[in-house]
Amino acid sequence: MVATANDRAPGPAGSGLNDDIGEDKRLALYRSQVRLRDSEQRAFDLFLQNLVKGTSHLSLGQEAIAAGFAEAMVKGDLSFCTYRGHAHTLARGVPVEKVLGELMQKDNGLMRGKGGSMHLTSEEHGVMGSYAIIGAHLPIACGAAWRAQYRGDKDVSVCFFGDGTTNIGAFHEALNFAAVWKLPVVFVCENNLYMEYTPIKDVIPIPQPAADRASAYGLERILIDGNDADIVYRTAQKAFARARAGEGPSLIECLTYRHSGHSRADPAKYRPEGELEEWKKHDPVKLYRERLKQFGVKEDVIAEIDASVRKEVDDATEACKAAPSPPLDIITTDVYADGGWAWRN
Amino acid sequence: MAEISYRDAVTRGIAQEMTRDPDVVFLGEDVAKPGGCFKATVGLYEQFGGVRVRDTPISEQAILGAAMGAAMTGLKPIAEIMFSDFIAVCFDYIANEFPKARYMSNGQTKCPLVVRTANGAGSRFGAQHSQSVENWCMMIPGLKVVAPSSPIDVIGLMAAAVRDPDPVIFFEHKSLYNSKGDVPDGEILDTLGTAKILRAGKDCTIVALALMVPRALEAAERLRIDHGIDCEVIDVRSLVPLDTKTILASVAKTHRLFTVEENPRLCGWGAEIVSIVADEAFYDLDGPPVRITTPHIPLPAADIMEDVVLPTPQRIMETIKRSLGA
Numbered sequence: 001m002v003a004t005a006n007d008r009a010p011g012p013a014g015s016g017l018n019d020d021i022g023e024d025k026r027l028a029l030y031r032s033q034v035r036l037r038d039s040e041q042r043a044f045d046l047f048l049q050n051l052v053k054g055t056s057h058l059s060l061g062q063e064a065i066a067a068g069f070a071e072a073m074v075k076g077d078l079s080f081c082t083y084r085g086h087a088h089t090l091a092r093g094v095p096v097e098k099v100l101g102e103l104m105q106k107d108n109g110l111m112r113g114k115g116g117s118m119h120l121t122s123e124e125h126g127v128m129g130s131y132a133i134i135g136a137h138l139p140i141a142c143g144a145a146w147r148a149q150y151r152g153d154k155d156v157s158v159c160f161f162g163d164g165t166t167n168i169g170a171f172h173e174a175l176n177f178a179a180v181w182k183l184p185v186v187f188v189c190e191n192n193l194y195m196e197y198t199p200i201k202d203v204i205p206i207p208q209p210a211a212d213r214a215s216a217y218g219l220e221r222i223l224i225d226g227n228d229a230d231i232v233y234r235t236a237q238k239a240f241a242r243a244r245a246g247e248g249p250s251l252i253e254c255l256t257y258r259h260s261g262h263s264r265a266d267p268a269k270y271r272p273e274g275e276l277e278e279w280k281k282h283d284p285v286k287l288y289r290e291r292l293k294q295f296g297v298k299e300d301v302i303a304e305i306d307a308s309v310r311k312e313v314d315d316a317t318e319a320c321k322a323a324p325s326p327p328l329d330i331i332t333t334d335v336y337a338d339g340g341w342a343w344r345n
Numbered sequence: 346m347a348e349i350s351y352r353d354a355v356t357r358g359i360a361q362e363m364t365r366d367p368d369v370v371f372l373g374e375d376v377a378k379p380g381g382c383f384k385a386t387v388g389l390y391e392q393f394g395g396v397r398v399r400d401t402p403i404s405e406q407a408i409l410g411a412a413m414g415a416a417m418t419g420l421k422p423i424a425e426i427m428f429s430d431f432i433a434v435c436f437d438y439i440a441n442e443f444p445k446a447r448y449m450s451n452g453q454t455k456c457p458l459v460v461r462t463a464n465g466a467g468s469r470f471g472a473q474h475s476q477s478v479e480n481w482c483m484m485i486p487g488l489k490v491v492a493p494s495s496p497i498d499v500i501g502l503m504a505a506a507v508r509d510p511d512p513v514i515f516f517e518h519k520s521l522y523n524s525k526g527d528v529p530d531g532e533i534l535d536t537l538g539t540a541k542i543l544r545a546g547k548d549c550t551i552v553a554l555a556l557m558v559p560r561a562l563e564a565a566e567r568l569r570i571d572h573g574i575d576c577e578v579i580d581v582r583s584l585v586p587l588d589t590k591t592i593l594a595s596v597a598k599t600h601r602l603f604t605v606e607e608n609p610r611l612c613g614w615g616a617e618i619v620s621i622v623a624d625e626a627f628y629d630l631d632g633p634p635v636r637i638t639t640p641h642i643p644l645p646a647a648d649i650m651e652d653v654v655l656p657t658p659q660r661i662m663e664t665i666k667r668s669l670g671a
Contacts, residue, residue: 078418111451121450128417129446129454133437139410140442146411147418150370150396157414170437173404177411180402334452335487337510343486344587344621345538 017294021230025071029229030292031305032067033285036087038313039096043086043103047264051321052103056117059087061227061259064284065190066091068232069158072240076155078128080141083118084190085130088160092125097316106323113326114334128157135161135170138187142174145183145249156243157185158236164195166209172216175251179217184243186236187251190226192258197270210253219251226254227284230291256284346529352522354496355385355461358503359423361532363393366421369507372399372408373425382427383463383522405431409438409460416458417446421507429464429478429516436481443512444487459506459513464492465556465607466639466655467520471646475519477607477639479554480614482514483584489537490584492516494558496526498582501535509537518555538586542595546577549601549665552592552618554581557605557656564661571662572671584614592618593626600631603665605656610641635668637661 021029040060046052059066062084070091073079081088086099094110102109103117110120118132128144131137141159148155165171166189178185189210193200206212211223222239224231232254239250257279261268268276280286292302335341349357363369371389373381377400380387390398401408405426412424426432432439439460446454466475482490489511493499499517506513543558544565553561558580565576577595581588596602602622604615619634637656645651 111449111453114451115449119449121453123450123453128414129450131442133441135406136410136437136442139404139407139438140414140417142407143411143414143416143422144418145414147415147420150415150420170406170410173402173407174410176402177404177407181399330451334447336489337447337455337457339452341486343585344589 019295021233023295023297025233026292026295027297027301027305029067029071029233030288030302031309032071032091033063033229033288034306035096035309035312036063036066036090037285038309039090039099040086042313042317043100044260046100046104046317053105054116056103056264057084057262058260059084059258061279061283062190062192062256063087064229064232064288065160065188065226065254065256068229069188069236072233072236073126073156073158076126077240078126078141078144078155078157080128080137080144080157080159081120081130082137082161083130083132084162085120086117089120089122089127089130092122092127094122094125094127095316096312097319098122100316100320101323104320105325106320107326108320108323112330114330135165135168137161138165138170138174139177141185142178142183145178145185146181148184149181154244155184156240158188159185160188160190162195163189163191163193163200163209165189166213167195167203175217175249178249179219182246182248184246185249186239186243187249189251189253190256191253192256194258194262196262197266208253210251214251217251219249222250222252224252224254226256227282227287229284229288346527348525349496349528350522351496351499351517351524351526352383352385354499354528355503355517356388358500359386359389360392361500362504362507363389363397368419369421369423370397370399370415371423371425372401372411374401374403374408374427376400376425381425383519385517385522386425405435406438409435410442412458412460413438413442413456416456417454421457423459423461423507426460426462428474429462430473430476432462432478432481439482439488439514440485444485448487455510456512457510459503459515461515461517463519464516465518465520466644466651467556469646469648469651472643475644475651477555479516479584480608480612483614483617484612487512488585489513490516491537491582492518492555492584493582494518494521494555494580495524497528497533498535500528500533502537502582504532504534505537513537516555520556524559538583538588540582540588540591541580542577542591543580544576544578546575547599548575549603549669550577550579550592550595550599551603551605551661551665552579552581552615553605554584554614555607557607560656560658561605561661563658564665567658567662568665572666574665574669574671576665581614589621593622596622596626597629600629601669602630602634603668604634604636605661606636606638607655608639610638613638632668635664637664
C-alpha cells in the first residue's frame, strides 16, 4: 500500500488539497529538487566531456527523497549517505561547486580530491560521510544516535541506503541494535527497484525489501511514494518526532526509480522496454512543478527558481573548470590526527 | 604498590579512564552484567552503571560501527571484540571505515576509539579462537596497534589508547590474564609508540610481543646461565607507531637480531622489523636476522600440538644458541 499525496489531512475548502506544508516550505522543496536534478544532470554532462573522473552514481529521478528528508531536518541533525550521495549532500546546503569540484577531482572539491564522488563529507552541514561499503553506515548512524541518547542531545541521525543494502548483515545488525537500544535514528531505504543491475525482486523472498522486514525488529511497516516530496517530508517529520521523543528508530521504504544506470559505466540495458518512460510520467520534479501550480504558485515564481538554480550550477561548473588540481603535498596529510602519516619514529 | 593480575589491570585501566572522562563509554558482548567472557571487566557495570557500560547483541559490525559513530560525534568509546579472531567478521570497520574516515574527508572526520580484544593461543581453543592477529591490523594505514605484556603496561597503554585521537586496536593476551605484576597506586599513563628494554645485554637483541615477552625473558636467563650469552630483550608493545629507534640502537650495540612472534610465519610483524633493520642497519649486523615464529598453519586444538607449534623458551634458546654458534 502506497500513501498518496492527500491522505493525511483535509486541504483548503474546495481544493481537495492538503496545505499543511505551507508555501515557503513547498517552494523550498521545489528549489531543492530542481537543484539536485540540475546538479546531477550537469555531473552526467561533465562525465561525457571526460571532466568528471573516477566513478559516479547519480540520483536522477530520486530527488524527492533527498529533498523531502533534508527539508524536514534541522541544524544539528546528521545525514549518513551512500556512494549515491551527491543529492543528500547538496540537499543539506553544501554548495554545488564543492560537490562538482570533488567529482572533477579539483582542489576546490569538498575533500580536495582525497575522497572522491563516493565519500562526500561536510560535517559543518551535518553530512557525516558517504559510505561506499554497502551497509557499513547503518551501524555508524546507530553510534551517532547513541551519543545523542547518552548526552540527551535532540538531534536525529538519518541513514540513507538502497534496496540492495537490505540483504547485507550490517543492515540487520543495525536494525536490531537500534530497536533494542531505542536509538534516535531513522533508516531510509530508497527502493529504486534495482540492487545494481539485478532487479531487487529477484533476490528477496518478500515483495518489499525494507518494509516487509520492519516487523522483525518490532517496527511499523512504512512504505511510501518516494517520488512525492510532500509525502516524503510528512513521513520524515513524523519519524523525526518519534526519534526526538525517545520512542526509537524508524525504517522507511521509499519507492522510486533511477533514471540513469547504477553508475557511470552502466547503460541500464537490463531494464524492460517502456519501464523508464512509465516512471518518467511520475518524475518527482515534474510532479512537484504541477503541485505548485495546483496551489496557485505563479509561473514566474517557478521560472525564477529554475533560473537561479541554473545560474548556481553554471557558475559552479565554470569555477570547477577553472580550479587547479589539488597539490601533491596533501597526499600524506590527515592519515593520523596529528595531521601526518608517521607510523614510526 | 600492589601486585595485581593482567586481568584486573584491564578493569583498572578502563575504570581509571571512565572516572576521568564522562565521555568514555564501554560496549561489547557480555561485558557489563556478566563482566566479560574472560572476567576482565568485572565490576565496571556496578561502578559506572548500565548507561556507560552496555551489553550488546552478538553483532560485531553493530558494535564497531556504533563505536565509530559515537566517536565521530564526541564520545570516546571502548569496544570489546570477545576473541580477536572475530575481527574477521567486522573487518570492514577495522580496514575500511575507522582508518580511512579522516583521510577521505580531508581531516574533517575524527575517530578516537579503542577496540580491545583477547588475542593469542594457549587455551586449547583451536584455530578460530586462538590466533594472534595483530598483523592483520598492523598493515592498515590509519590504525594504531598495541599489545601489552604486563599489568602495568595494560593500564598505562589503555589510558594512552583512550586518550589518543586515533583509532587504537588493543590486543590483550588470553594466556597472560592470570599473570601478575607490581603496579603503583594512583593514575598510570604510558605512551603509545614506545618499546621497552626489559633486559639489557650485549650479545644479541631479542624483540618480542605479548605472551612471547615472558618466554623471551626466560630464554635469555637460561642462555646466560647455561651458555654465558648476554641477550637484550625488547618488548615492542606498540606495533603502530613502531619504536624503530630503540630497536635500531639495540642492534647497533649487539649486532644480532632475533624476533619472537606468535603469529604464523607469513607477513608477521617480525618481518617488517627485520626489513627495517636490513635496510637501515645492515652493516651493524654480524649475522642474518632470525625470525622465530609459529609455523604457517592453522592452530591445532590439542594441548600437546598447540604447545609444540608456539615458540617456547626452549626453542628460542636453541635457535639463538645455534645461530650464535655457541
